[in-house]
Amino acid sequence: MNKGERVITRSPEETESLGERLSATLKEGDRVALIGDLGGGKTRFVRGIARGLGSRGFIKSPSFTIMNIYQGGRLPLYHIDLYRIGGDDEFFFSGLEEFIYGKGVSVIEWAERHPALIRDCMYVITFKYLGENEREIIIEERGVTER
Numbered sequence: 824m825n826k827g828e829r830v831i832t833r834s835p836e837e838t839e840s841l842g843e844r845l846s847a848t849l850k851e852g853d854r855v856a857l858i859g860d861l862g863g864g865k866t867r868f869v870r871g872i873a874r875g876l877g878s879r880g881f882i883k884s885p886s887f888t889i890m891n892i893y894q895g896g897r898l899p900l901y902h903i904d905l906y907r908i909g910g911d912d913e914f915f916f917s918g919l920e921e922f923i924y925g926k927g928v929s930v931i932e933w934a935e936r937h938p939a940l941i942r943d944c945m946y947v948i949t950f951k952y953l954g955e956n957e958r959e960i961i962i963e964e965r966g967v968t969e970r
C-alpha cells in the first residue's frame with residue numbers, strides 16, 4: 824500500500840475489498856484511524872479488514888458497547904466507534920486505551936474526536952461521500968514514534 828493512496832470505490836463490496844487489502848500490511852500493535860463523512864463506508868471497510876485477517880466473527884465487548892472484538896484471525900481486531908464518546912475526559916476514563924495500545928490491531932471510527940489519538944495511529948484513512956454509491960478513500964501511512 825503506497826503512502827498517500829487515493830481510491831474511488833463504486834460499491835460497498837469495493838470498499839470492503841480495500842479494507843481486506845490493507846489488512847495484509849497490518850501487524851501486531853498497529854492502530855488505524857478512520858475519519859470523515861457519516862455514511863462514508865468506515866464500518867464496511869472494517870468488515871474487509873476483519874475478513875482479511877481471517878477473523879471468524881465478532882463479539883460485543885462485555886464492558887464497552889462501542890467496541891466489537893474480532894477473534895480467530897491472524898491478529899485480534901478491536902473495532903472501536905467513538906461516535907458516542909464525549910470529550911477527552913470521557914475517553915480517558917473509558918478504559919479503551921488498554922485495547923487501543925494493546926497487542927492486537929485497533930481500528931477506530933471517529934478518531935478525529937481525539938487529535939492526540941490520531942497522532943498515535945500508523946494509518947489514517949479518510950472517507951468522503953461523493954454520491955449514492957461513490958466514496959473517496961484516502962489511505963495515509965505515517966511514521967509513529969512509540970511512546
Ligand SMILES: Nc1ncnc2c1ncn2[C@@H]1O[C@H](COP(=O)(O)OP(=O)(O)O)[C@@H](O)[C@H]1O
Pocket residue numbers: 832833834835836837838860861862863864865866867868950955956957958
Ligand atoms: N462505495 C461504497 N463504499 C462503502 N459503502 C457504500 C458505498 N456505496 C454505498 N455504500 C453504503 O453506504 C452505507 C454506509 O456505510 P458505513 O460503512 O456504515 O459508513 P460509516 O461507518 O462511515 O458511517 C452502507 O449502507 C453501504 O452499503
Ligand SMILES: [Mg+2]
Pocket residue numbers: 865866904932
Ligand atoms: Mg460506522
